[in-house]
Amino acid sequence: MSFSTPPTTNQFTERLTLHYDPALKRNRFNQVANAIAAFFAAMAVVPLFLVLIYVLVQGGRLLSLRLLTELPPAPGLEGGGIGNAILGTIVVTLIASLIAIPVGVGGGVYLSEYAQDGWFSKFVRFGNDVLAGVPSIICGVFIYSLIVATRIFFDQSFSAMAGGIALSVLMLPTVIKTTYEGLLLVPQEMRMGAYGVGASRFVTITQITLPAAFTPIATGVVLGIARAAGETAPLIFTALFSPFWPEGLFNPIATMSVLIFNFAIMPYEAQNELAWAASFVLVIMILGANLLARWISSASRS
């Protein structure tokens, strides 16, 4: 083949116009592929909006000050609110946070700052990932047999404390993982600088490294709390339920998720409506927590 032959005219050598031609095969194909991808992307958020709208329609009309401050009515009666369940969810989540945050942050600090990359830290990290995947109902059964069935706290069986501990087991993996990963993002130079002015390891961690990783840790903690606040399964047989105001940390306590579970299947109109209203309040609280997490991570970046 010689290079001197003039190019023959075929589709390959033909010079097309540079203008965009939507009728071209590749362009048509591209548009179809684009549309399909966009459709699936939209499908991913459709459930969220459907849930929000449905819960808002069903539960939003009951929203009033009464709903947030009153006790649920006795079966067969009208009116009432979910004040005890809101308070109970706050109490139980607070107990869970008080356990999971110190343990989780401490564990994350150990994994990132103290542990050599040996078998122990690998084992802890792997175990943590497995714990994150343990179904929440298993956590509930575990705490039930450990605390509730043994009546370990003042001979009380079901209690707010047991519910909080069950939720803390669920929160723990999130807190450990975000702490660990947040600390890994802190540049090594920052630690070197602190050591270079004579800081001990403890001072370096508490005053330089942890504050530098505050944003990812706080974001992870808030997301962990949001996850725990919505859990039902571990609370059903640990915190149980109570139609009254909380009577202390070692007594059964009402929570929103269990209230929804109980009231939604009751044969009373008033209870069903309260379940919808509680769903709405819970969704809003969790949405708020997620927005707070986003705000924390964006506020410190700017």
Place this chain on the structure above:
Amino acid sequence: MTASSPSTVASDVCMSLQDVTISYGSFEAVKNVYMDLPKGKVTAFIGPSGCGKSTVLRALNRMNDLIPGCSLKGRVIFDQHDLYDKRVDPVEVRRRIGMVFQKPNPFPKSIYENIAFGARINGYKGDMDELVERSLRKAAVWDECKDKLKESGFSLSGGQQQRLCIARAIATEPEVILMDEPCSALDPISTLKIEETMHELKRSYTIMIVTHNMQQAVRVADMTAFFNAEAVEGGSGKVGYLVEFNETENIFNSPSQQSTLDYVSGRFG
């Protein structure tokens, strides 16, 4: 080997390295270094990349402890003590031998707190405002900082950040300041300012600096150590060693080793 034996160290010597070999795992990074670093002078470490000069510098305040697998054989004598004696506390060593790093690394705190941090953890009880001002003045960055002491250290330019880091090192009143390529991330004007700062600082401190810039060694250093690396038989990678250690003038004008002459005249590396 005990810490009480180094009576051979002369009084004008700040630190003395005696047969120092530093390894990363089983790989020897730099081998058999003997060196007496003089007090009150600026000593520059020069040499091609990978010759171990930064490793030696970090060994002087036990910064290598933070690198997993790094170990040192031989002795580093400072103030009558072998720094690698088991009884020596590395935190105390770093309080007396400060360090400035290659990349400016201010803490994520205000400028004021960046300076105050080191002094506070070292138990400084005096007037903190005065110490902050004095340290920033010594590092020649006071004028740029005085109106924004409450702002983040990151709000400064790269050169200013590096001088902030120098001020931070000075604030703990060390005896020695180690500088690991302090100007490599900076533009020529910031570099010049840092060099001027170093000329001021050597009145009160002993300074050791690693640099890739030979003109910088000529400008700032009284003494220069030239390190080189060579492949060893049976080993993986190159092993660094000290070729020549002398007054800067001699190193650059009449070196005794051919490889030094090749390096400083740019025929090598």
